[in-house]
Amino acid sequence: MRACVRLGRGCVPVRAGLLLVLIPPLLVALQLALVGPWLPRAQRAAREGAEEREGAVAFSVISIEPERSSRLRGAQGRRPDSKEEEEEEEEEGVERSDGARAYEDENEITSRQVGPRAFEVQPWASGEPSFKAELSRIITYITRPHVNCSKVLCPGQVQASRGPAASLPWLLCAEDWLLPAAATLCVAYSFSMDGGDADFLKTVSGLGCEIHRFDPSNSNASGGHLGNSLVSNHGERGVVTQHKMWLEWRAPKKRKHRTRGDLGSVSQTLADIMAALGHHTVHFLYANLLSAEWRVFQNWIELGTLEHIHHLVAMVHLQWAGFEVGGTDEEVVRYWFSVLWGLQESGLKLVHNSAGDGHRVLKQTVENAHSSYTLSWVNTRH
Incomplete structure (x- = not known):
């Protein structure tokens, strides 16, 4: 006797009945395989969401980009991407490639010419800590000039x-190859x-230089207020422009680099001052920074600013460690020497030294030191 499956009034054999039961699911699966990729995105998303709820694992990819460095320390040849950087380019007089012109003056400091470098602390003089x-x-080092000049300009x-x-x-x-043409x-x-810079100003004025004098206590400085307005005097040879401003050695982590005009602070790094005044080179620089010189010099070394200074006259103070300089006496003196060594590595060679009053070094009396x-x-690399 043959087994059958009753469908309505008829009877279908079991084998045929199984086929009738399996065919519809197979047709549905075939339809999904052929038509699924063309389903609307919302339907596919709904289907994928159902699969995730049934145990599928979802992944998120997060892209992390390093923060752009300040333009002064920027990569060479980088094109500005943000709107803010585009505005800065316009203020500097730089047109983008579609502007068919790029402004680059000899006295315009740019991010391509100044870059960060490491400040190196030199080894101990005797191989171990020793103040003596x-x-x-x-x-x-201070009392032995590195360069002998046959011709000099006196104060x-x-x-x-x-x-x-x-x-x-x-x-x-005053060697011919070391002075500006x-x-x-x-x-x-x-x-x-x-x-104390009166004789220096007289000398550079006589040379017909564009001169800028910085003094935070000067009430006659340009701008008439906190003096943070940097106005150039291009073309006025021998004229001294006063600025109520001082040198900063702490570079902010985030700073909108300005090129001309108001810098917004009474203290600025030398690199920012040069950029604001539109100067690529400072031929003659005089500085009495009242013990801030060590950290300021370190800033110049790290930013590469010294490459743009041809002649430097500066007073160094040894009676105390200096602003933001700490450590034992031997550590402080080693740091001082490391700074002077960094000046030399940047191209500056000592041509003259003059001792000041007193014999106190870090609160100790030293007869053979001042x-x-x-x-x-003088920078011999120019």
Whole structure:
């Protein structure tokens, strides 16, 4: 007797009945395989969501981009992507490639020419901490010029003379290849609050330089307020422009780099001041920073600013560690020497030294050392 499956009034064999039961699911599966990719996105999303609820695992991919560095420390040749950077380019006089012109003046500092570098602390003078050994090394370094100049410019003079005089407070090396060409407008900066830069200003004025003097206590500075307005005096040779501003050595983590005009603060790094005034090069720089010179010099080394300074006259103070400089006495003196070594590695060579009053070094009386020195350097890489 043959088994059958009753359908309505008829009877279908079991094998045929199984086929009738399986065919509809197979047709549905075939239809999904052929038509599924063409289903609306919402339907597919709903189906995928149902699959996830049934145990499927979903992944999210997060893209992390490094924060853009300041333009002064930026990568070479980078094109600005943000609207803010485009605005800065326009303020600098730089047109993008579709503008068919790129403005680049000889006295325009750019991010391609200044970059970050490491500041290196030099090894101990005697292989181990020793105040005596460290002091001996730095005093020897300070009192032995690295370059002999046959012609020099003395304080207050504009005509070169032969040979340096030991009694001079400072001097400028006047070798022809170290001075700006006659057709070049030289630029001079002075940072002083005690009026000790009078002879320096007289000398660079006689050379016909564009001169900027910075003094945060000067009530006659440009701008008439906190003095943070940097106005250039292009074309006015020998004229001294006053600025109520001082040098900063702490670079903010996030800073909108400005190129011209109001910097918004009474303290700025030298690199930002140069950029705001539109100067790529400072031919002559005088600085008496009242013990802030060590951290300021370190900032110049790290930013590469020293590559754009041709002559530097600066006073260094040894009676105390200096602003934001700490450690044991031997550590402080080793740091000082490391800063001076960094100046040399940046191209500056010592041409003259003049000892100041007193014999106190870090609150200790040292007969063969002085509390301050005025040092004159020249950049031999130009």
